Amino acid sequence: MLAVFAKSFDAYDPLAGLVVDEVDEPSGPSDGWTRVEVRAASLNHHDLWSLRGVGLRAEALPMILGCDAAGVDEDGNEVVVHAVVSDPAWRGDETLDPRRSILSEVHPGTFAETVWVPRRNLVPKPAELSFAEAACLPTAWLTAYRMLFTRARLQPGATVLVQGAGGGVATALIVLARAAGARVWATSRSEDKRERARALGADAVFEPGARLPERVDVVAETVGAATWEHSLKALKPGGTLVISGATSGQDPAAGLNRIFFLQLSVIGSTMGTRDELERLVRLCVERDVRPVIESERPLEQARDAFAALAAGDVFGKLVLTR
Known part of the structure; x- marks a missing residue:
């Protein structure tokens, strides 16, 4: 065969x-x-x-x-x-x-x-x-489903930031979060991918590291080192960062002070x-x-x-x- x-x-x-x-x-x-x-x-x-x-x-x-x-x-x-x-x-x-x-x-x-x-x-x-x-x-889609609903316990009306829109998991995160009634923001280095993410249902799109209009309830992270610091800074006090991969590297700055001071939850997720x-x-x-x-x-x-x-x-x- x-x-x-x-x-x-x-x-x-x-x-x-x-x-x-x-x-x-x-x-x-x-x-x-x-x-x-x-x-x-x-x-x-x-x-x-x-x-x-x-x-x-x-x-x-x-x-x-x-x-x-x-x-x-x-x-x-x-x-x-x-x-x-x-x-x-x-x-x-x-x-x-x-x-x-x-x-x-x-x-x-x-x-x-x-x-x-x-x-x-x-x-x-x-x-x-x-x-x-x-x-x-x-x-990819099952990973996104588990990240949002099992691990992050995403609620309708919450705001979720998807880092690195474009790949299979990221596009699934946008579509599934939108279907669940969340407000969806997404980042990408590519202007074309940002616009495609918007067409897919993202309510707003940003360049990586951009200052956001407000902090978010959930960050869905698959990029790793390149976006880690921005992901932590993007969260509201008590917010949740759920991570399932690190395509840009596996040694991000931990940001421990921010994690404990703002009582953030960092949750791993796989498959x-x-x-x-x-x-x-x-x-x-x-x-x-x-x-x-x-x-x-x-x-x-x-x-x-x-x-x-x-x-x-x-x-x-x-x-x-x-």
């Missing part, structure tokens, strides 16, 4: 180890797993980190990449794949399982014609969502549970919310999609289709 996989690591040139080629179809690792024919799969920064050797062991190479997918299971059902694989004995929130992994770390990923996943990881895909739209949900994914899918249908897709490309053109993601010239999600 055709697949996109990592054959080697390169911290400075991640695409050097990327291969698009025919491979033997893997088999299910044990009882409780099922085969899914992949119709669409979306890219995440996790895939680039894997090619840099972060979160993926050398002895696991070659490894089929990809966390997210939508497709058809062995019984002919249209499904969305939840990417977090927990220990079979684990009960409760899968993201808290110390033995958890994500597809493409231990088990082959979704950038292939087929993927094997635990049956419990399948969520029914509603007819209202296309395969491409559904494939955008399990990582999401199967139940949260099911609720996210339902929200998309009932509120007529759809993921922002930059482009769809056939699986054969995966290298072009990876190059666009690495260059940062993306607004929304990149999707590979079959």
Whole structure:
């Protein structure tokens, strides 16, 4: 079958180890797993980190990449794949399982014609969502959903600042916060992305570090070092900063004095549970919310999609289709 996989690591040139080629179809690792024919799969920064050797062991190479997918299971059902694989004995929130992994770390990923996943990881895909739209949900959109509603407990009417509008998580944050009745502000270095964020539903847009009209209730942070100080200064006393990534670096100035003096809450968030994914899918249908897709490309053109993601010239999600 055709697949996109990592054959080697390169911290400075991640695409050097990327291969698009025919491979033997893997088999299910044990009882409780099922085969899914992949119709669409979306890219995440996790895939680039894997090619840099972060979160993926050398002895696991070659490894089929990809966390997210939508497709058809062995019984002919249209499904969305939840990417977090927990220990079979684990009960409760899968993201808290110390033995958890994500597809493409231990088990082959979704950038292939087929993927094997635990049956419990399948969520029914509603007819209202296309395969491409559904494939955008399990990582970036689920991360945004958990950040806003589970971790930050965003309330209707609150003001949320989204740092670094443009990527998959950031665009999801804007759309979901808007759908929940929040006032949404967003920042971006790019004037074009600021205007696209406004068109997406942001009530106001700003350059990074800009002085805001007033302080906000929640800051959704995925950028890290480049925006950390601004994120802290943007919060009202008692406000919440929820962070799920640090694409600009992982060593921000802590700002401890501001955190304790203003009684700020800094909350970490990662991925999401199967139940949260099911609720996210339902929200998309009932509120007529759809993921922002930059482009769809056939699986054969995966290298072009990876190059666009690495260059940062993306607004929304990149999707590979079959």
